Amino acid sequence: xxxxxxxxxxxLNTARIDSxxxxxxxxxxxxxxVTRIELPTSLAVxxxxxxxxxxxxxxxxxxxxxxxxxxxxxxxxxxxxxxFSGHALPDIARRKIRLTGMADLLQGDYATIFEQLLCSDxxxxxxxxxxxxxxATAIALEWLFAxxxxxxGTFAGHANFACLEEVLMGVKLKNPTAFTGDLSVxxxxxxxxxxxxxxxxxxxxxxxxxxxxxxxSGIHVDGVLKNPATYEPFSPETVGNQRKIVLGKHSxxxxxxxxxxxxxxxxxxxxxxxxxxxxxxxxxxxxxSDLELYALAREVKNDDQAKIYC
Amino acid sequence: xxxxxxxxxxxxxxxxxxxxxIAFTLNQKVAIASALDSMGVSRIEAGTPAMxxxxxxxxxxxxxxxxxxxxxxxxxxxxxxxxxxxxxxADIIHVCVPSSDLLIREKLRLSRAALIEKxxxxxxxxxxxxxxxxxxxxxxxxxxxxxxxxxxxxxxKLGATTLRISDTVGIxxxxxxxxxxxxxxxxxxxxxxxxxxxxxxxANTISALRSGAKYADVTLFGIGERAGNCNLEHLLxxxxxxxxxxxxxxxxxxxxxxxxxxxxxxxxxxxHPIGLL
Numbered sequence: 254x255x256x257x258x259x260x261x262x263x264x265l266n267t268a269r270i271d272s273x274x275x276x277x278x279x280x281x282x283x284x285x286x287v288t289r290i291e292l293p294t295s296l297a298v299x300x301x302x303x304x305x306x307x308x309x310x311x312x313x314x315x316x317x318x319x320x321x322x323x324x325x326x327x328x329x330x331x332x333x334x335x336x337f338s339g340h341a342l343p344d345i346a347r348r349k350i351r352l353t354g355m356a357d358l359l360q361g362d363y364a365t366i367f368e369q370l371l372c373s374d375x376x377x378x379x380x381x382x383x384x385x386x387x388x389a390t391a392i393a394l395e396w397l398f399a400x401x402x403x404x405x406g407t408f409a410g411h412a413n414f415a416c417l418e419e420v421l422m423g424v425k426l427k428n429p430t431a432f433t434g435d436l437s438v439x440x441x442x443x444x445x446x447x448x449x450x451x452x453x454x455x456x457x458x459x460x461x462x463x464x465x466x467x468x469x470s471g472i473h474v475d476g477v478l479k480n481p482a483t484y485e486p487f488s489p490e491t492v493g494n495q496r497k498i499v500l501g502k503h504s505x506x507x508x509x510x511x512x513x514x515x516x517x518x519x520x521x522x523x524x525x526x527x528x529x530x531x532x533x534x535x536x537x538x539x540x541x542s543d544l545e546l547y548a549l550a551r552e553v554k555n556d557d558q559a560k561i562y563c
Numbered sequence: 564x565x566x567x568x569x570x571x572x573x574x575x576x577x578x579x580x581x582x583x584x585i586a587f588t589l590n591q592k593v594a595i596a597s598a599l600d601s602m603g604v605s606r607i608e609a610g611t612p613a614m615x616x617x618x619x620x621x622x623x624x625x626x627x628x629x630x631x632x633x634x635x636x637x638x639x640x641x642x643x644x645x646x647x648x649x650x651x652x653a654d655i656i657h658v659c660v661p662s663s664d665l666l667i668r669e670k671l672r673l674s675r676a677a678l679i680e681k682x683x684x685x686x687x688x689x690x691x692x693x694x695x696x697x698x699x700x701x702x703x704x705x706x707x708x709x710x711x712x713x714x715x716x717x718x719x720k721l722g723a724t725t726l727r728i729s730d731t732v733g734i735x736x737x738x739x740x741x742x743x744x745x746x747x748x749x750x751x752x753x754x755x756x757x758x759x760x761x762x763x764x765x766a767n768t769i770s771a772l773r774s775g776a777k778y779a780d781v782t783l784f785g786i787g788e789r790a791g792n793c794n795l796e797h798l799l800x801x802x803x804x805x806x807x808x809x810x811x812x813x814x815x816x817x818x819x820x821x822x823x824x825x826x827x828x829x830x831x832x833x834x835h836p837i838g839l840l
Binding site for chain 1: 580581582583584585586587588589591614615617639665666669670702731732733734736737738759760761762763765766767769770773786788789790791794797800801802805825
């Protein structure tokens with residue numbers, strides 16, 4: 254069992270955020286498979302979370318954990334943070350350490366570094382890689398796949414850490430039967446995150462973007478209609494999303510046929526409709542809405558009738 | 564430390580444009596290709612001529628505009644697609660070969676043996692026109708490794724100059740890419756094509772380049788199907804001082820800022836600029 258720490262709340266200004274929203278955000282993270290939530294101690298006090306009473310050594314942040322009976326409890330954060338360049342191996346024996354930085358770790362022989370870290374005799378070793386070089390998720394996952402026990406990150410990669418949702422999905426895909434989290438909570442988590450941070454998530458953001466299951470190209474639509482697994486790494490439902498076939502410049506006959514049936518329109522002029530769709534989308538520089546398809550299908554039908562009766 | 568020379572294959576105009584909501588006009592395609600050519604991109608995958616007349620016109624104009632980059636036409640495994648590509652003057656004819664049993668069975672509804680026969684027919688067609696052939700193994704990440712080796716041997720025998728290894732659904736990790744590439748026979752240049760479904764497109768591309776791949780497939784702003792492809796800017800940032808693609812990061816950033824308006828479909832509000840997060 255690996256430890257997956259979410260530290261999103263330590264990177265946000267939570268002073269003005271409603272306590273109920275934060276509590277719900279935490280509940281959803283636990284359902285999604287996060288095993289520890291790191292939060293500022295001041296926030297834990299405000300949320301009246303139990304577990305730290307009497308512990309005068311509680312530092313700036315603490316961990317919220319969920320026990321098997323579903324009850325939540327606070328634990329002190331006893332990890333010592335240490336920046337790691339990826340070169341000189343730090344002395345971490347018999348200490349509880351969180352290594353940060355190492356943005357360019359994959360540029361070198363990271364497998365050997367991981368082996369050395371695993372043999373370092375640390376009491377606890379958490380990796381919290383920086384995403385400055387767009388490789389944080391890969392570093393976190395490779396660490397876990399190599400035998401590491403703990404990684405930290407943030408939802409949507411907030412504050413340039415590894416994206417928690419990508420790490421969780423990577424762990425699930427690696428070993429689907431052992432993973433117990435329910436990733437369909439990513440949809441409400443994304444909405445909460447946008448509220449808490451005030452930042453919109455890109456529609457094409459890996460795992461949680463709203464548009465990642467939209468399909469337009471004829472080749473992919475053809476495959477997805479035959480078997481969605483052909484062009485989807487995981488089903489949309491797994492992450493609380495849904496598939497949507499859209500019409501555009503790259504559509505093929507299969508897509509047009511599918512959309513005409515969906516809109517209960519005649520398939521008789523599908524070839525002429527496809528030509529018109531491609532032409533219009535090239536001019537507009539975008540896809541067509543269902544309403545626009547309806548109008549276009551009527552247009553083609555009227556043209557065809559005019560040809561017959563004139 | 565020696566800086567290794569590698570090469571960029573930009574597929575903004577093919578796989579990038581397949582991103583739902585993005586449709587470039589002819590002028591936009593030519594402007595993007597021209598910018599890529601000036602920056603030093605070695606190969607530009609300019610589209611799929613089989614899509615129709617407009618795509619072929621764009622191809623012809625791109626071919627006339629680009630001075631240094633070699634222009635790739637993307638094809639499915641069929642005569643019609645390849646004939647179209649041959650007629651619009653592409654330098655390189657790329658044939659996409661689905662390699663996982665899932666795609667061969669569910670999409671093509673072929674046997675492995677029939678797939679290899681089709682590959683040979685396509686290669687003959689390309690060679691008889693005197694063009695360079697490159698072969699792409701679609702969904703190589705989910706393919707049987709022994710079959711990938713067999714397909715690679717066939718590609719070498721058929722005279723393909725480059726083999727594209729595609730992580731079509733973006734599920735590989737740096738270590739699985741390394742293991743895959745280590746198994747591939749030598750005798751053909753390797754090109755890596757990654758997707759960002761798990762946020763690892765850049766990391767996986769770096770791993771492939773470190774494991775011997777010569778070409779890296781990228782797109783501007785990382786556009787592409789689902790969560791996109793390997794983002795050229797991010798790849799350059801991550802490999803500064805380690806790999807040389809013959810492209811200057813500051814020049815790319817400048818040109819991207821000029822081109823960015825063409826990458827933002829009107830349906831998306833300005834609150835969601837491409838590349839955010």
